[in-house]
Amino acid sequence: MAKKTTEIDDFFGPRSPRLGVVTGGSLSRGLDVKLDPGTELEELAAGRYVVVHGHQRRFFSMVTDITLASTSAQIAITPPDMSNPFLADVYGGSMAFGVVHIAPMLVINENRQIEPVRTIPPHFQEVWTATEQDINDVFGDEDESHFNIGAPLELLNTQINVDLKRLTERSVGVFGKSGTGKSYLTRILLAGVIARGAAVNLIFDMHNDYGWEVYNELGARDKGLKQLFPDKVAIFTLDDESSRRRGVRPDFVVTLAFNEIDPEDLSALRQTMDLSDTMLDAAYTLRRLWGRDWIQQLLTAEPHILEDLLNTTTINGPSLTALVRRLQRFERFKFLVPQTQGDTVQEILNYIESGRSVVLEFGRYGNALEAYILVANYLTRRLRERYVKRIEESLGDEAKQPPQLMITIEEAHKFLDPQIARQTIFGTIARELRKYKVTLLVVDQRPSAIDEEVMSQVGTRVTALLDNEKDITAVLMGVNGAQGLREVLARLDTRQQAIVLGHAVPMPVVIQTRPYDEAFYKAMGAPLQGKSLKRAAKASGKTLYGDDEFEGYG
Amino acid sequence: MANEWDDPIGYVLRSSTSGFSAGAGLTQIDSLAFGMIVKTQPSTDTREVLYGLLYDIHIDDDPLVRQLVLAEAVTEETIRDQRVHRIAPVEMSVLATGYRDVDGQIRQALPPRPPISLAPVYLCTDAESREFTDYFDYFRLVLSASQVPGEQLLAANLVRAALTRPESEQYDFLVSAGREAARLLSGDMARLDNLLRLIYPNRVRITE
C-alpha cells in the first residue's frame, strides 16, 4: 500500500482505481495479476483494458481471463463461513482472491510513443484500469483518415478510431454469428470509407442491406448509404421490381448476357451448384465448339444434336445431362438475357472512376446463392481485368490509375472456400494484396470455412460474437497477441459489440459498436471541425505495424 | 515526555533475546493483562527500548502464604498485609516482539541483546501501542514462538490494539490484521480459524 509516485505517473497524471499487482506470466502467455482485496471481481469483464505501470513504460493490456485462486488447498475443502461478514472480509482479501489474466497489447514509453510489446513489466508492478486519457493516447482523435467506429468497453465517452487508409489498402473481414450486427458494422465501415473518400466501393448487396433503407429489429427504418451520400453512391439492381417496391429509384438495371458467361464463371459455382470436374470439362469443350452462344445452344438443343456431341467428343452422357440440368436453373434468373443493352462492367467502372460507390442490389435473387456467386464473379473478374490493364498502362503514374476499390461480398466462404479459392477471382484478389488497388471486404459468419491463405491476407478483422471454436481460431490466427482474445471473443454481447484487430488499429480492441442512428447520419454529413492530428499512434505507426510491406499473417 | 520512565510496573528478573520475566509487587496485578504490550527502559542512551507481549502472569507461593492457607481465623488485615509485604513477587513473562532502535525506528524483530536484570519494565501508552501495532511484522514472532499459546496471545493483543484506535477504524484494523494472519497461517486453517474467531469484532465490545 506504499504510495510511490514514479515520474511516469507524474507525467501521466493520477488514476484510479488500482486493481492489483503483476505476480507472474510471460511474454508469450500474458501476465497474471493478483487482484487487491478491494477489487470487485464481478465488475471486471473480459475484454476490458488495463494498464500496467512498469518502471519506464505503460503496458496496455486486455483482460483475457479471470480466475479464482486461493493460497491453500484446505480452504477449498473446508470453505470458511462466509455468512460471517468479518470472516468474509478477511478471507476474501487474503487466502481467497481473484486473478486476472491479461495480454499486453502495446507499450507507451516515457516519450509517449507507442511501441510493440517486446518485454513485460517486472514482478509486482501495479495494474490499473485504463482511463479515457490512456485510450486517447493510443487511438487519437477522429480526423480525415481516422474514423470512429465505437467506444471501448466501460469507457463509453471515448472513441476507437480506425485508420481508413490502412483499412482499405488491405482486405477487411467482418465476422460474427447471425444477427450479431455484421451488416450494421459493415454499413458503418462503408459509410466511413465513403465519407472520407478512402476508397470507392462495389458492394454485392445480397439482402438489400446497404443501398436503401432497412428495417431494424425494432421495426423502424434505418437509412442506407445512398440516403446518406446521394452524390457518392449509386444503386444498381438485378431486380428492378424489388428495388422499386422498396422505394428505390435505381441508377442502373443490370442485365447479363448468357453469351457472356464463360466456363470460368461456372468454376466458382463448383460447390454451390455441385458441378463436377467432368461437367466443367464438358462446359469448356462446348464453349470451344459452339463459341459464345454455348449455353443457349445447349439449353435449346434437339436430342439428336446432343447425341452427336456424345459421339464426337469426350463428353459423357450423364455429365452432359447433369450440366444441362444445372444450367436450366439459370433460366429462372430474369437478369440473364440473350443480348444485353449496355455494358454493365463499363457502367460500373464509369461510376467508380468518378469516385462513386456502387451498391448492387440482388432483390429476390439474393436468396439464390448461385445467382449471387455467378454475378459477383462475373462482374469482379471483368472489372479486375480492366483494373489490371489500367494500372499496368499507367506505368506507376498515380494520376493515371483508377481509384482504390474495395469490393464487398457476403457469405464470403462460398467464394473463398479452400477448394475454390485458388481458382476464383476473389481468391486471387485476396492473395495479390494491393498491387492492383482492389481489395475485399468480406462479410461472413463462418470464417473457418474460408481458405487459410486468404484469411492470412485479411489485414483488418472486425468480429462480433462467434461461438464456434473453429471460427474463433480462424479469426485470431496469425494476429500477434490475439490468442488471449479467445475467451473475450466467445463472450461478447450478442449484439453491437465487436473486437477490432489487425492493420487498421494499433492494438486489438473490444468495442461497443457505434449506434447507427440519427446522430450517425448527422456526423456523416457534417465536416470534421478542426480536430487535432496529434496522435501517438500516428507518430510511431511504423514501429508498431512493422514494415509497411504487409506480407500476410504468418 | 519528562515522566516517560516514571512508575515502572516491575523489574526484569531473567532475560534472553527471545523474552524476559519481570517481577512486580502484587498490587500491580490489576494493571496487568494477557496480551498487553510492555517495554523495558534501556540502561543507557545507546541501548534499545525492548517491546514484548505479556503472556504469562503467575503468583508463586511463599512460606507465609503456605502457613496462612492452613491457619484458622486469618484476619482481613493479615491477608492485606501479606499481599503488600510478601517476599515473592508476581512474575510475568514477556515474549520479545521488537525494539526501538537508537535511531528511533521500531523494528519488529528479536532484539540484538536481552534487557539486563532489574531493568525497569513499563506498560506502553495507547499511543505507543498503536504505533507498534501499525505494522504486522511481529505476527510471525508470536505465531511461531513455541513457549506461548500463539493464537490466544495474538488475538488478545489485537483486540487491545483495536481499542486504542478510533471506533471507526477498529473494524478495518482487525480485517487487515486478520488478512495478514491468514497469509501466515494459510497452511493451517484450524489455527487461523481459531484466531479469527477470537478477534471477531463483536468480541471487542464484550471484553470492554
Ligand SMILES: Nc1ncnc2c1ncn2[C@@H]1O[C@H](COP(=O)(O)OP(=O)(O)OP(=O)(O)O)[C@@H](O)[C@H]1O
Ligand atoms: N450499430 C448498430 N446500431 C443500431 N442497431 C444495430 C447496430 N448493430 C446491430 N443493430 C441491431 O441488430 C440487428 C441485427 O444486426 P445485423 O442485421 O447487422 O446482423 P447480421 O449479423 O448482419 O445478421 P445476419 O447474419 O442475419 O445477416 C439490426 O437489425 C439492428 O436492429
Ligand SMILES: [Mg+2]
Ligand atoms: Mg446481415
